[in-house]
Amino acid sequence: MSNRIFQSVIIQMKDATDRTIGVVDHQGFVVACSELSLIGSYLDEIQGLSGDISDQIFTTPERTFKLLGGLDSQFDYAVFVSGHDSMARSICIFAAVAMGEAKANYEEKHDKSTFIKNIISDNILPGDVYVRAKELHFSADVPRVVFLVRQTDKTDVSAIEVLQNLFPDRQHDFVLSISETDLVLIKEMPQNFENAELFSIAENIEQTMQRELVVRTVIGIGTTARHLRELASRYKEAQVAIEVGKVFDDNKSIIHYENLGLGRIIYQLPTTLCEMFLGEVFKKNPIESLDQETLFTINKFFENNLNVSETSRKLFVHRNTLVYRLEKIKKLTGLDLREFDHAIIFKVALMVKKYLNSQNKGTF
Numbered sequence: 001m002s003n004r005i006f007q008s009v010i011i012q013m014k015d016a017t018d019r020t021i022g023v024v025d026h027q028g029f030v031v032a033c034s035e036l037s038l039i040g041s042y043l044d045e046i047q048g049l050s051g052d053i054s055d056q057i058f059t060t061p062e063r064t065f066k067l068l069g070g071l072d073s074q075f076d077y078a079v080f081v082s083g084h085d086s087m088a089r090s091i092c093i094f095a096a097v098a099m100g101e102a103k104a105n106y107e108e109k110h111d112k113s114t115f116i117k118n119i120i121s122d123n124i125l126p127g128d129v130y131v132r133a134k135e136l137h138f139s140a141d142v143p144r145v146v147f148l149v150r151q152t153d154k155t156d157v158s159a160i161e162v163l164q165n166l167f168p169d170r171q172h173d174f175v176l177s178i179s180e181t182d183l184v185l186i187k188e189m190p191q192n193f194e195n196a197e198l199f200s201i202a203e204n205i206e207q208t209m210q211r212e213l214v215v216r217t218v219i220g221i222g223t224t225a226r227h228l229r230e231l232a233s234r235y236k237e238a239q240v241a242i243e244v245g246k247v248f249d250d251n252k253s254i255i256h257y258e259n260l261g262l263g264r265i266i267y268q269l270p271t272t273l274c275e276m277f278l279g280e281v282f283k284k285n286p287i288e289s290l291d292q293e294t295l296f297t298i299n300k301f302f303e304n305n306l307n308v309s310e311t312s313r314k315l316f317v318h319r320n321t322l323v324y325r326l327e328k329i330k331k332l333t334g335l336d337l338r339e340f341d342h343a344i345i346f347k348v349a350l351m352v353k354k355y356l357n358s359q360n361k362g363t364f
Contacts, residue, residue, distance in 0.1 A: 019083060020035045024043055024046055024077065046078065063083070120186075141226060143188070144234075146222040146231060146235045148241075149182070154216075155215070156213045162208060206219060222236075222257050237257040247355055247358040263351060266351050278349060284334045287353055302343070
């Protein structure tokens with residue numbers, strides 16, 4: 001944060017009052033002031049501030065202070081005004097508002113991480129992205145990949161620090177805190193990289209979180225953004241990857257949007273359409289009429305590419321026993337899983353049912 005920004009605001013306010021107005025940093029050093037001789041001096045009184053915590057207003061025998069920022073004991077800056085009367089309080093509040101706005105505008109304009117966060121949050125117009133990138137000397141058209149890191153079993157506030165330590169290049173890689181559970185890594189990649197590199201990065205993140213914080217994570221990866229403007233959609237892809245993976249690949253902790261396949265399409269369908277589809281497929285008997293053993297057999301049959309001999313071997317049953325089960329399924333549903341077209345319909349129906357159950361918070 002440039003102290004010149006604070007000083008320029010103070011100069012504009014100087015003619016409105018004869019009170020001394022200034023800004024101190026968290027160590028107590030004056031970084032800007034209407035009385036120039038005070039700049040660089042140390043105010044030891046800031047160590048013993050007392051006052052109205054809710055308003056972040058503090059008074060000493062000589063000055064009134066107001067924090068810039070949150071209510072934490074640690075702060076970056078505080079505005080001060082000479083005196084501790086009601087007038088000093090009012091001036092201090094007005095000055096703090098002006099300083100706070102100047103600080104926020106400066107950081108938004110000059111901080112690359114804030115710029116990136118505004119992009120993925122859709123808080124900046126697409127047409128302004130290029131202009132802002134040029135102001136920040138930001139390469140707009142290099143490949144970047146969005147990794148959404150979600151803490152699952154528990155959360156740890158140190159997770160962002162761990163991730164930042166993994167990717168310390170603050171000019172090319174950006175680590176952002178999105179929520180209590182979610183962190184985002186925007187990783188700059190070389191021009192011709194392989195997807196295997198992305199999984200290697202994600203595995204490193206997952207293992208580091210587990211090793212250092214004992215925190216389990218699920219990581220969604222978006223497709224490659226070739227321009228800064230694409231980061232918002234790639235972030236949404238990473239979100240979709242986690243949500244779809246939770247439904248169709250809940251055993252996976254790293255999910256790439258490109259690998260979602262049919263699950264991505266089903267996830268975007270209205271539930272009413274899904275229910276209609278199941279009703280049309282299972283006209284003879286509803287899918288709920290199939291018991292768990294039958295469903296287990298069906299899934300194994302799909303896992304083994306509709307191969308009767310291989311499936312019976314994996315199930316430790318005689319080939320004829322499996323054929324009998326498949327005939328039973330055909331009788332119940334009207335679908336012969338040994339026929340490719342019927343098998344596709346049944347596979348899609350199972351995925352649709354799983355999706356509906358996830359929407360209803362049920363289990364399959």
